[in-house]
Every structure is written in C-alpha cells, then in structure tokens.
Amino acid sequence: MSAIALRNPDLTRQRILDVAFEEVLLKGYQGLRVDQVLKVTGLTKGAFYHHFASKQALGHAVIDEVLKPWIIEKWVEPLKDFTDAPNDLIQFLDQARQELDTNELHTGCPLNNLTQEMSPLDESFRLRIASIWQLWHNALSDAFARGQKNGTVRKDLNANSIARFLIAAMEGIIGQCKCFKDEKTFDEAGECLRDYIESLSA
C-alpha cells in the first residue's frame, strides 16, 4: 500500500477533466480531440472510456465539474459580499484586470467561448451553460437590488436589466480582445464600462 497508489481513479478522472478543459479553451469542443487528451495525460483509450461514456459525456462533465465551480468561485460568490454594487463592482473588476495576463486575454472567457460555439449545436450543452449564466446573472442582479434597498444604487433602474447589460458588456469586451490581441482595446472599452457603472450609483 504505497503513499501514492498506482491506481487513483479520482485523480485520473480529474486529470482528464483538467486537460480537457484546457483543450476546449484552446480549440473549442469541436476541436477537442480525445486522442490529444490521452497524449497529454499519458493515459490510454481504455482508461478514458472507463471514466467517460463518450466525448459528449466528457464535455458535460467539463461544464458541470470544472467550468461551473470555477465561475461560481470567481464570479458568483464574491458578488454576494457587495454592499455598494457600483463601487464594489468597479473595485472587483479593477482587481480582476490586474490578475489578467495577456495569455488569458487571448483565450477569452471559457464560459462565453462554449456558449458561442455550442449553444446552437447541442441542446444538452446549451441548457447546462445557460444555468451557469443564470447563476452569475442572479448574483449580479441581487447585488444591485440590495444596493437599491440600501440607497447606494439609483432606484429608477431595473436591476435585472442592468445585470443583463453588464454581463453582456463585459463578455463583449473580452470577446473583442481575442481578435485584437493587445490590451489597449480592453482598457479603452473598460474605461467606458467604468463610467457607465459609476453612473448607476445613487
């Protein structure tokens, strides 16, 4: 009984998921190759199809077990602490901007990438992805609704619509940067986004 067992099924499965997530981020789901995942993990077909019934099942697992928790941790949970939505959001985005390296700017948002590629192609993907967007939207909408109650957010606004627009704008900006690889595009548009968010304060 060694410290690190030769056979560690949970770890094996997780390695497949992590590598697959990276591959999808780079090539998209359609560009994801099972063989490539095996090459990177050093596993074989037997191992893969022991853990996953199909490539589609892997895709589902990547969404449910990698992408979703990642979004919740990075973009949903933090919003629950917002008390002054506009100012807290600006501060939050500033910090996210600093943690962003040029490489990430090139690959874009994994959630949006999958959305654009897969939602028209596979309903089972679309529904899973939509549930993640909804989590984010709800958290952001709630933050602004709280702000309206405590007087930090203008009461003439619709928190629901604001959340929809903000998410769209943020993803739009990230999406633009996939093509213009420089960070200038990001910061120019980000400047306007900041102005807009500031205009929401009461």
Added chain:
Amino acid sequence: MSAIALRNPDLTRQRILDVAFEEVLLKGYQGLRVDQVLKVTGLTKGAFYHHFASKQALGHAVIDEVLKPWIIEKWVEPLKDFTDAPNDLIQFLDQARQELDTNELHTGCPLNNLTQEMSPLDESFRLRIASIWQLWHNALSDAFARGQKNGTVRKDLNANSIARFLIAAMEGIIGQCKCFKDEKTFDEAGECLRDYIESLSA
C-alpha cells in the same frame, strides 16, 4: 448558346461561397464540412477543388467575399450618414431590432462567431477578421467624432473608446441571446444600451 449556360463558373463559385457561409454560421468553421457544401450545392469534389485550393482557402474567401461586404453594407456604410451620432445610432438600432427575427437571434453575429472560434486558432483568419472589425470601429468612431465637432456629442468623451465599448456591448448582447433563446434578454439589455447611448449626447 443557351440563355443559362450549363457551365457558369462565376455562379458556381458564388453558390459554394453562399452555402459555405450559411454552414459556417450554423456549425462554425471547424464544423464546416466540404462534403456538406457539395451535398447542398449538388456539386462534386472536382468542382469544388477546381474553384478552391483547400478548405482554408474557402474560409478565407467566405470572409473576404461574403462576410466583409455584408458588414460593410449593413454596419459600416450606414454610419457614414450619421450627423447626430447618439440619436442616429438609437434609431438605426431600433430598425435593426425590428428586422431581426428569432432565427437570427439564435445564430448570432457571423463576424463575432468567427472571431471567437478562429482568431486564437489561425492567424490568417484573425488578421482578415480584425480588418473587418477595424472598418466598423472606424466608421462608428468617426460618427461620434463628427458629432463632437457639430455639437451633438459630449466633448469630454473619447470617440475611439466609445466606439470600442459600443461594439463590444452590442456583440455581447447578441452573444448572450445565443444561449437564452428568448428575445427578452435582448430587449432588457438593449434598454440599458439605449440609456447609455442617450447619455452620450451633448
């Protein structure tokens, strides 16, 4: 010499381009199958590879000869007539919204779709696509700069940044709707976009 020649190379080539454009819109470039284009057009491999050197060459031609002219006609040329950028843009978007059917809402913006999928994968695609974005950006930026000169647009703004942000926001909104198929998402975010554009007037 019949009225419609049996062999009409220009028409044949154009049919391939049109069908390929539709297929890319539905499945993406990676999901585009040469065989599917042949099936729809009723042509054969011989015909296809007579007109295009490769699948990649077809992709390039679709961008240069279908997508680019379409964007120029629909989203670049009209902006040149703007005299009061914010109000003209709102009116322009309202009209575009009315012409939009649910089907288009599901497929998204062809330019943005290709951007998200291909710009990290193929530099030759990225450069072609970037040149189209640039055309749109310049037209929009110029419209706002003109507005600043003639007093319809606030002078404290950066026309360049505004154009970047607006394009990002518009594409972001369209992108969100690919996942939430209903038009409600579109109109909620659109409402905020309208408010923002109005806030740019002098």
Added chain:
DNA sequence: AGATTGACAGACCAACTGGTTTGTTATTAA
C-alpha cells in the same frame, strides 16, 4: 474544323477520430 483549355464528374485514398473489445493487473470484499 481542330486544338487547347476551363469547368466540371466521380472514383479513390490516406489520415484521422470516436468508439469497441479483449486482456491484464491492482484493489477490495468475503
């Protein structure tokens, strides 16, 4: 009219790809 060439048709191919099958070994329950 005859030769040349452009515009296809369609059989063919090699590489790739997701998936299956059979076999082997480590782990675990009885």
Added chain:
DNA sequence: TTAATAACAAACCAGTTGGTCTGTCAATCT
C-alpha cells in the same frame, strides 16, 4: 486466501474527412 471487480493498457475498427487523380465535355481560340 481467494474470488470479484475496478482500473486501466493497447490493439483494433468503421465511418468520416480533406484532398487527389484521371477522365469527360463544353467553350473558346486559331
């Protein structure tokens, strides 16, 4: 200890896919 099973390894397979090759026929040029 041993039987059962989970966790793989690896050869194999069939369908797909982009691309090639040879041939045919119509248009054009001389």
